[in-house]
Amino acid sequence: MALQEELLHAAFRDVHAARLHGFALLVALGDRHAAGQAASRALAAGLLRAHDLRHPERAAAWLRAEVVRDLRRRRPGPSDAAGREGVLATLGATPAACRALGTLSLLERAALVAEAVERLDPIDVETVVGKPPAAAHRILRSAREAYLRACLTMGDGASARTSEHPHPDGMVEPVRAGGELAERVRRITRGVLAPHAPVR
Numbered sequence: 001m002a003l004q005e006e007l008l009h010a011a012f013r014d015v016h017a018a019r020l021h022g023f024a025l026l027v028a029l030g031d032r033h034a035a036g037q038a039a040s041r042a043l044a045a046g047l048l049r050a051h052d053l054r055h056p057e058r059a060a061a062w063l064r065a066e067v068v069r070d071l072r073r074r075r076p077g078p079s080d081a082a083g084r085e086g087v088l089a090t091l092g093a094t095p096a097a098c099r100a101l102g103t104l105s106l107l108e109r110a111a112l113v114a115e116a117v118e119r120l121d122p123i124d125v126e127t128v129v130g131k132p133p134a135a136a137h138r139i140l141r142s143a144r145e146a147y148l149r150a151c152l153t154m155g156d157g158a159s160a161r162t163s164e165h166p167h168p169d170g171m172v173e174p175v176r177a178g179g180e181l182a183e184r185v186r187r188i189t190r191g192v193l194a195p196h197a198p199v200r
Helices: 001-025 032-048 056-073 079-090 095-101 107-117 121-129 133-154 157-162 179-194
Strands: none
Touching: 001 032, 001 056, 001 107, 032 095, 056 107, 056 121, 056 157, 079 095, 095 179, 107 121, 107 133, 121 133
């Protein structure tokens, strides 16, 4: 029985640890210490519930929700923009993508990364941000629009080439969940943040 438990925990760590740490780094904007602690605590809590968290995507969402709760409780540490960008560069994030992520709230970053980078289902994004469907949808829509607007404003070439032009009044066209622009935001975000395979 102890061996089975050990194997279950080892498999759980293998499936979730690395990607969870990457998610935490993105949401924490490259704060290695905060991300490491939040991911470690979430994984430890997940191991205690490993029997209940057998569905990979539901487990991924639960773990990310734990990370988000942990990061929301923290006071922001001293900012080292260059150092944090260097950390995020190891995940494939460009400097412009880091700055665009920095314009989002923590919940918006969590929603955007969960949906656009890791391709979690809407029900899982709701779990990650700890909100009911309508509220989670509003957070995600706001995150897409703010991220795209920031990418366009900062002139990230990769982003600008694959995104819609802003309206003449400077506002970005609203990004609907199933619309073409929403898909472009997903492509932009995946392209500049995480070239690795999504959690599936």
